[in-house]
Amino acid sequence: MAVANAPLIALVAGEDSGDQLGADLLDALRARYPAARFVGIGGRRMMARGFESWFDIRELSVMGFAEVVKHLPRLLRLRKALVRRLLDERPDVTIGIDAPDFNLGVERKLKAAGLRTVHYVSPSVWAWREKRAEKIGQSADRVLCLFPMEPPIYAKHGVDARFVGHPLADTFPMVSDRAGARDALGIPHGVPVLAVLPGSRPSEIERIGAIFVEAARRVSVAMPNLQIVVPAANERVHARLGELLSGFPGTPPLLIDGHSHQAMLAADVVLLASGTATLEAMLAKRPMVVGYRVSPTSYRIAKALRMLKTDVYSLPNILGRACGLGRTLLVPEFMQDDCTPANLADATLAMLGDSDRRGAIVAAFEFLHQELRGGLERAADHAADAVGDFVNAPAMPATSAAP
Numbered sequence: 001m002a003v004a005n006a007p008l009i010a011l012v013a014g015e016d017s018g019d020q021l022g023a024d025l026l027d028a029l030r031a032r033y034p035a036a037r038f039v040g041i042g043g044r045r046m047m048a049r050g051f052e053s054w055f056d057i058r059e060l061s062v063m064g065f066a067e068v069v070k071h072l073p074r075l076l077r078l079r080k081a082l083v084r085r086l087l088d089e090r091p092d093v094t095i096g097i098d099a100p101d102f103n104l105g106v107e108r109k110l111k112a113a114g115l116r117t118v119h120y121v122s123p124s125v126w127a128w129r130e131k132r133a134e135k136i137g138q139s140a141d142r143v144l145c146l147f148p149m150e151p152p153i154y155a156k157h158g159v160d161a162r163f164v165g166h167p168l169a170d171t172f173p174m175v176s177d178r179a180g181a182r183d184a185l186g187i188p189h190g191v192p193v194l195a196v197l198p199g200s201r202p203s204e205i206e207r208i209g210a211i212f213v214e215a216a217r218r219v220s221v222a223m224p225n226l227q228i229v230v231p232a233a234n235e236r237v238h239a240r241l242g243e244l245l246s247g248f249p250g251t252p253p254l255l256i257d258g259h260s261h262q263a264m265l266a267a268d269v270v271l272l273a274s275g276t277a278t279l280e281a282m283l284a285k286r287p288m289v290v291g292y293r294v295s296p297t298s299y300r301i302a303k304a305l306r307m308l309k310t311d312v313y314s315l316p317n318i319l320g321r322a323c324g325l326g327r328t329l330l331v332p333e334f335m336q337d338d339c340t341p342a343n344l345a346d347a348t349l350a351m352l353g354d355s356d357r358r359g360a361i362v363a364a365f366e367f368l369h370q371e372l373r374g375g376l377e378r379a380a381d382h383a384a385d386a387v388g389d390f391v392n393a394p395a396m397p398a399t400s401a402a403p
Helices: 016-032 065-089 100-112 132-139 150-156 167-171 178-185 202-222 235-245 260-266 276-283 296-304 315-322 341-352 355-373 379-388
Strands: 008-013 037-042 052-056 093-097 117-120 142-145 161-163 193-197 227-232 254-257 269-273 288-292 333-335
Touching: 008 016, 008 065, 008 100, 016 037, 016 093, 016 167, 016 379, 037 065, 052 065, 065 100, 093 100, 100 117, 100 132, 117 132, 117 379, 132 150, 142 150, 142 379, 150 161, 167 276, 167 355, 167 379, 178 260, 193 202, 193 260, 202 227, 202 235, 202 269, 202 288, 202 341, 227 235, 227 260, 235 254, 260 276, 269 276, 269 341, 276 288, 276 315, 276 355, 288 341, 315 355, 333 341
Parallel strands: 008 037, 008 093, 037 052, 093 117, 117 142, 142 161, 193 227, 193 269, 227 254, 269 288, 288 333
Antiparallel strands: none
């Protein structure tokens, strides 16, 4: 139970990325409320900062539909136990960090009981099922958004949402160090470099790895002095990429363990799969070519149900439009049937051969980096300020019986 000048703040993180967000937010909140007590669910980073985790975060780290179904009874029991304890403790505010399938249900029950709730990291309402924004508002008193185009969507549905900046924007310098990255990887300064990142999961490598490797092979044939660097996210991905890269013509690709950010920084152009990596390449100020394929069944279902509300897919292109850079695509993107070795290779060669275009892209990326910063403060500080409105604020009346 909260006491005067010693607020009780609950945080619920469901995976490793949430643990990092939670640790940064906890630091920022503790700077504002030194006597606060922090409770809920968190990982080793949060606990290292004095966080009291009531449950093991690994119990929530379930990936994929089949895994969720398998563990659903246990997850429901955990959520019920967490809600009961939070209702007993009655924190000043509860912050659900990402993990919307778990956290929004927790937040909804707490809000119905009159407790203050915040959801940190908006689901991608800008990409599909925009009407989810209204339901999210039934769970959270406030949504903390990482992208500037998200709050206006929530506003249309009467939901309080604040753009707090993207934490990744705090980790990349505004001016990147290509020379230092090449030195670290042992790559000569005078050669063109292409970084190839076909995904971080084994399932992605099986689906599109061969397409990306063949595209890189074609680029290498056209540019024999090209150095290709391929970072592998883990041992399984490393082994499979090694198989795909065997017999590669010209200069052998440099297959490395991890260090994806260094690979991007060392490159002149990045060829990569759509996803968070495109945001990282943008923040590294590296021109890129983007491709992706989902399973044909998933794609047909999404198209048939009209679930997608955007005609662009990579984050640099989405952010460019949202931040007023026009409707022309900043970077080439090839999705589904268009994601072919020929298309990827042709676009990559064109990008490598056009220094003026690369310079214009870098300038656009610098602008977008500034936009994602949301100001001079770190994202965690903006988030803490947005949470602070609810600390020591009076409770709201309950709208339904407590579960």
